[in-house]
Amino acid sequence: MVSELSPTPGARSVRADDERPRPPLPVKMVIAGGFGVGKTTTVGAISEIEPLTTEASITSVAAGVDDLTHTPEKVTTTVAMDFGCVTLDPTLKLYLFGTPGQERFGFMWDDLVEGALGGLVIVDTRRLDDCYAAVDYFEHREIPFAVAVNAFDGKLEHDLDDVRWALDVADHVPLTVFDARDRGSVRDALLVVLEHALARAER
Amino acid sequence: MTSGEPLAGGDAEWGVERPASVVRPFLLTAGRIAGGDSLVPPIPIETQVVATDVGLAALNAFVFDQHRDIITVCREPQSLAEIAAKLRMHLNVIRVLADDLRADGQLALYAPQVHSNRDVTVLRRVIDGLRAIPDSRGAIREG
Numbered sequence: 001m002v003s004e005l006s007p008t009p010g011a012r013s014v015r016a017d018d019e020r021p022r023p024p025l026p027v028k029m030v031i032a033g034g035f036g037v038g039k040t041t042t043v044g045a046i047s048e049i050e051p052l053t054t055e056a057s058i059t060s061v062a063a064g065v066d067d068l069t070h071t072p073e074k075v076t077t078t079v080a081m082d083f084g085c086v087t088l089d090p091t092l093k094l095y096l097f098g099t100p101g102q103e104r105f106g107f108m109w110d111d112l113v114e115g116a117l118g119g120l121v122i123v124d125t126r127r128l129d130d131c132y133a134a135v136d137y138f139e140h141r142e143i144p145f146a147v148a149v150n151a152f153d154g155k156l157e158h159d160l161d162d163v164r165w166a167l168d169v170a171d172h173v174p175l176t177v178f179d180a181r182d183r184g185s186v187r188d189a190l191l192v193v194l195e196h197a198l199a200r201a202e203r
Numbered sequence: 204m205t206s207g208e209p210l211a212g213g214d215a216e217w218g219v220e221r222p223a224s225v226v227r228p229f230l231l232t233a234g235r236i237a238g239g240d241s242l243v244p245p246i247p248i249e250t251q252v253v254a255t256d257v258g259l260a261a262l263n264a265f266v267f268d269q270h271r272d273i274i275t276v277c278r279e280p281q282s283l284a285e286i287a288a289k290l291r292m293h294l295n296v297i298r299v300l301a302d303d304l305r306a307d308g309q310l311a312l313y314a315p316q317v318h319s320n321r322d323v324t325v326l327r328r329v330i331d332g333l334r335a336i337p338d339s340r341g342a343i344r345e346g
Contacts, residue, residue: 023313083284088333089332115320190333191334
């Protein structure tokens with residue numbers, strides 16, 4: 001009978017005699033950035049469903065703790081997380097998860113991010129420092145990511161090089177400008193992340 | 204710390220009214236939780252869940268509404284996250300309950316592929332799929 005999670009979704013059924021609908025292969029990307037930067041707008045612009053909200057747990061690490069036991073104080077917090085999805089074909093479904101919370105501190109999203117194809121860090125140039133935690137997180141977890149400046153109508157008040165300098169992101173991290181309300185613009189920003197991930201995977 | 208502000212996540216007001224449940228969810232899981240400090244890696248949130256014939260046949264026999272609701276929602280394949288959102292239950296409660304129902308043969312779970320962000324084939328399929336999405340004006344993006 002059923003004893004294990006199937007490691008190959010969309011490929012084989014857990015029960016061979018089951019005639020229930022076969023689910024697609026689920027893949028996910030993570031939309032990160034500071035509070036109010038447009039994460040849910042981004043998800044909603046391309047999702048085929050109205051973004052859903054669920055409660056999830058994240059772990060916040062107490063900042064500045066220098067503990068001899070090397071076990072920083074962790075606090076598990078329940079937060080609301082918005083997400084949407086895009087059925088790319090009957091066998092492949094892309095989920096987009098907005099990281100919850102106000103990421104000024106050391107939140108650990110491992111539970112949500114594990115296995116993600118990549119991350120998109122959304123930046124508001126008026127509040128650049130809001131995205132540092134997300135950038136740090138993806139860098140440390142070695143998850144391919146791109147930084148996307150949310151600019152209404154694609155108009156950017158700063159030079160992209162200045163933004164890169166201010167954010168201090170590595171040269172290999174793609175930096176792009178997009179409009180979180182526009183489906184094509186969101187699609188292209190996600191493609192920047194995926195092409196970056198593909199280049200890394202092909203190395 | 205922002206941890207003093209639970210439920211403060213999200214950019215917009217997707218506030219929903221939560222129906223009061225007769226049974227407290229964590230009572231149903233007998234105090235078991237998924238994720239958090241558990242040593243067992245939690246089931247990925249995008250894991251696809253679909254009711255089995257056994258589960259559908261048992262629809263009217265469940266003692267707890269939550270079990271019946273999960274089976275009902277999973278007539279069509281759903282992710283764990285979608286189940287949690289639609290049933291307005293904590294993701295970690297759904298993880299435990301779905302795993303219980305899987306153990307009873309009433310749900311089939313299809314976990315995502317591990318290390319898919321290193322899988323060139325998967326990445327190419329996602330890229331091709333996204334490129335085919337027209338922008339708001341209905342045009343196809345130049346590849």
